[in-house]
Amino acid sequence: MFKRAAIAIFLITLVSANKRPPWHHPQPDPTPNPPCRFAPGYSLEQVVQNPEPFIQDVLYWEGKFVQPGIGSLQDNAANGLTYDGTLINQTTGLTLPYASGRHNFSAASKESLHIMLLAQALTSSPSAARVLSPSDPAKAPEIAFKLLEQKLDTYLDFNRTYPGFGGFLPWYNNTFTKIEPTNDWVNRLPALDNGELVWAVYAAVQALSQVPSYRPLAAKWQAWLDYNAAHSAKIFYQGQGKVCAVATLNQSLPPNDPGQKYTCEGSMLLNDPYEGELFTWYLYFFAPSLSPADKTALWTVKRPMLQSTTYTTPQGPITVQKGYWFSAHEQWKILEMPYYDVDIVRRVFNNNERARTCNSQIKHIPGMYASVNNITDASNQIIGYISAAGIPSIAFIPKQELDVITPYSVFPTLFANRSVGAAWLWNMLQGKKMQNPYGTTESERVDGRGVSSFVSWDSKITTVVALGGGVGGLVREKLKGEGRHGEFLRVVEREYGRVFKDLKGEDIDFCLPKARVPDAGLKDYTNCKAK
Numbered sequence: 001m002f003k004r005a006a007i008a009i010f011l012i013t014l015v016s017a018n019k020r021p022p023w024h025h026p027q028p029d030p031t032p033n034p035p036c037r038f039a040p041g042y043s044l045e046q047v048v049q050n051p052e053p054f055i056q057d058v059l060y061w062e063g064k065f066v067q068p069g070i071g072s073l074q075d076n077a078a079n080g081l082t083y084d085g086t087l088i089n090q091t092t093g094l095t096l097p098y099a100s101g102r103h104n105f106s107a108a109s110k111e112s113l114h115i116m117l118l119a120q121a122l123t124s125s126p127s128a129a130r131v132l133s134p135s136d137p138a139k140a141p142e143i144a145f146k147l148l149e150q151k152l153d154t155y156l157d158f159n160r161t162y163p164g165f166g167g168f169l170p171w172y173n174n175t176f177t178k179i180e181p182t183n184d185w186v187n188r189l190p191a192l193d194n195g196e197l198v199w200a201v202y203a204a205v206q207a208l209s210q211v212p213s214y215r216p217l218a219a220k221w222q223a224w225l226d227y228n229a230a231h232s233a234k235i236f237y238q239g240q241g242k243v244c245a246v247a248t249l250n251q252s253l254p255p256n257d258p259g260q261k262y263t264c265e266g267s268m269l270l271n272d273p274y275e276g277e278l279f280t281w282y283l284y285f286f287a288p289s290l291s292p293a294d295k296t297a298l299w300t301v302k303r304p305m306l307q308s309t310t311y312t313t314p315q316g317p318i319t320v321q322k323g324y325w326f327s328a329h330e331q332w333k334i335l336e337m338p339y340y341d342v343d344i345v346r347r348v349f350n351n352n353e354r355a356r357t358c359n360s361q362i363k364h365i366p367g368m369y370a371s372v373n374n375i376t377d378a379s380n381q382i383i384g385y386i387s388a389a390g391i392p393s394i395a396f397i398p399k400q401e402l403d404v405i406t407p408y409s410v411f412p413t414l415f416a417n418r419s420v421g422a423a424w425l426w427n428m429l430q431g432k433k434m435q436n437p438y439g440t441t442e443s444e445r446v447d448g449r450g451v452s453s454f455v456s457w458d459s460k461i462t463t464v465v466a467l468g469g470g471v472g473g474l475v476r477e478k479l480k481g482e483g484r485h486g487e488f489l490r491v492v493e494r495e496y497g498r499v500f501k502d503l504k505g506e507d508i509d510f511c512l513p514k515a516r517v518p519d520a521g522l523k524d525y526t527n528c529k530a531k
């Protein structure tokens with residue numbers, strides 16, 4: 001059931017400093033109420049030439065998922081926290097009844113997506129407002145403020161009941177007003193998802209501090225960050241730069257209780273140079289007990305996996321960062337921290353997207369790959385979770401399953417080239433059933449023979465947050481205010497600079513889609529079809 005947690009375990013998982021903040025894209029007057037099945041109404045050329053009208057429609061419909069009751073708890077027990085996602089009826093596209101369709105569980109990673117969106121909304125980001133409050137964009141900051149207030153209450157309440165997690169979140173069960181660890185995360189805590197959560201909160205604190213009346217809430221969230229940081233090393237740090245992927249603990253005992261003992265589960269370490277790095281940064285900057293030698297070692301243990309490799313195209317070779325699978329999911333860290341401020345990283349990451357887009361074009365694949373839920377079967381069950389989806393030739397793990405593509409695979413492409421990212425999104429949405437009353441659909445088979453009738457934070461809000469430029473801008477400002485931005489740049493430059501020197505393929509164009517998902521007889525959802 002919790003296959004996505006497995007990513008955390010097996011992953012062992014804009015814009016330069018002086019330009020305008022990335023969320024200030026020129027905004028056309030959006031269509032107030034675009035039709036549900038809007039994608040076929042655009043041509044590829046239209047989207048490439050000016051992706052903004054299409055993007056406005058995407059944001060409007062993804063907003064239907066973010067509403068309480070679909071993506072987060074409403075009922076009579078509102079707590080502001082996310083659900084993983086919801087199954088939808090294979091004919092109509094409407095949500096199945098809660099009891100059969102809703103994934104009541106969720107995790108810190110999905111919380112990070114929600115909080116990034118709320119942080120963007122607090123800065124009056126037009127894209128976040130289009131998602132949260134399309135009929136009255138001016139209300140978006142207040143909606144975001146209220147949700148952040150409610151979320152913090154729920155987090156603090158959880159911390160009081162289960163102090164052993166040290167304020168962090170395990171996979172949780174969101175069935176009732178109060179959350180609980182899911183059955184399989186009792187007394188266990190993952191680092192990767194919490195790394196994603198803490199930097200989203202960090203961005204939200206920065207956004208809240210910019211509005212005088214929101215500063216008291218900023219201070220409370222900052223206290224949450226500080227409290228968690230105070231024992232983050234005690235929970236996860238093993239010494240010699242080693243960080244546990246999953247810690248085992250006694251959830252009833254506070255971190256400083258003499259009976260509390262934190263140990264690493266198995267031998268899995270969080271040593272990946274992908275999204276797991278967000279937790280490394282948290283320890284690096286904020287764990288008070290780490291010595292300078294520990295801090296250096298945090299990066300040394302990660303070096304074996306930070307590698308350069310080459311993707312070969314008819315236009316020539318492209319130097320890229322070797323992927324674990326080269327799943328788009330691995331690039332999550334660019335949503336949260338200002339990696340694009342570092343020139344060599346920006347250039348390598350743009351090359352990654354040259355490879356991602358050209359690989360699919362050359363092989364006539366109608367979309368791109370990221371770890372995602374498989375299709376649903378005739379009885380409305382998700383068949384499984386496909387972790388191993390990316391580009392085998394430039395990955396550590398070449399054994400992959402490449403029968404399913406997903407719209408959110410475009411989120412890192414959007415950072416490299418917004419038009420090209422939007423074009424691939426458009427292309428995947430041409431597939432039957434790939435739009436539903438809550439926006440984009442989870443995933444589809446490349447042969448057009450099935451889709452996943454499911455909607456989730458991972459497969460939707462990664463793209464939404466990327467369309468708003470991520471929260472790297474907010475994180476940059478706060479790092480600067482704390483005098484840490486220079487150190488961030490130096491360490492990133494040092495680590496990437498020792499691996500990447502002469503890049504090949506920077507003059508190769510990003511590739512546009514050439515193949516479409518074939519029509520294999522599926523019918524669009526009755527509540528989301530072209531008129």
Ligand SMILES: *[C@@H]1O[C@H](CO)[C@@H](O)[C@H](O)[C@H]1NC(C)=O
Binds near residue numbers: 091092
């Ligand atoms: C899906 O909706 C159709 C039409 O309303 C209905 O007949 C069918 O029972 C629903 N399926 C499920 C699994 O709820």
Ligand SMILES: *[C@@H]1O[C@H](CO)[C@@H](O)[C@H](O)[C@H]1NC(C)=O
Binds near residue numbers: 075098176
């Ligand atoms: C999810 O929680 C709701 C209560 O919020 C409950 O009615 C429903 O049965 C639960 N769904 C599942 C699949 O457990």
Ligand SMILES: *[C@@H]1O[C@H](CO)[C@@H](O)[C@H](O)[C@H]1NC(C)=O
Binds near residue numbers: 175
């Ligand atoms: C969530 O809580 C309900 C009620 O206690 C329980 O039946 C269900 O198995 C729990 N779900 C998970 C995923 O832990």
Ligand SMILES: *[C@@H]1O[C@H](CO)[C@@H](O)[C@H](O)[C@H]1NC(C)=O
Binds near residue numbers: 156159160223224227
């Ligand atoms: C979490 O709970 C502990 C008590 O177990 C408390 O000391 C601490 O202040 C709480 N954290 C926050 C941020 O309130």
Ligand SMILES: *[C@@H]1O[C@H](CO)[C@@H](O)[C@H](O)[C@H]1NC(C)=O
Binds near residue numbers: 187252259
């Ligand atoms: C956690 O600590 C409490 C209080 O000391 C104890 O009753 C309980 O058995 C412990 N749980 C585990 C899993 O060790």
Ligand SMILES: *[C@@H]1O[C@H](CO)[C@@H](O)[C@H](O)[C@H]1NC(C)=O
Binds near residue numbers: 374375387
């Ligand atoms: C995904 O579904 C296909 C059938 O469409 C099946 O062959 C494959 O084994 C499934 N893979 C996983 C990981 O669920």
Ligand SMILES: *[C@@H]1O[C@H](CO)[C@@H](O)[C@H](O)[C@H]1NC(C)=O
Binds near residue numbers: 509
């Ligand atoms: C995006 O890529 C297209 C196709 O390679 C190119 O024409 C365009 O100039 C690029 N835009 C930017 C902003 O790099």
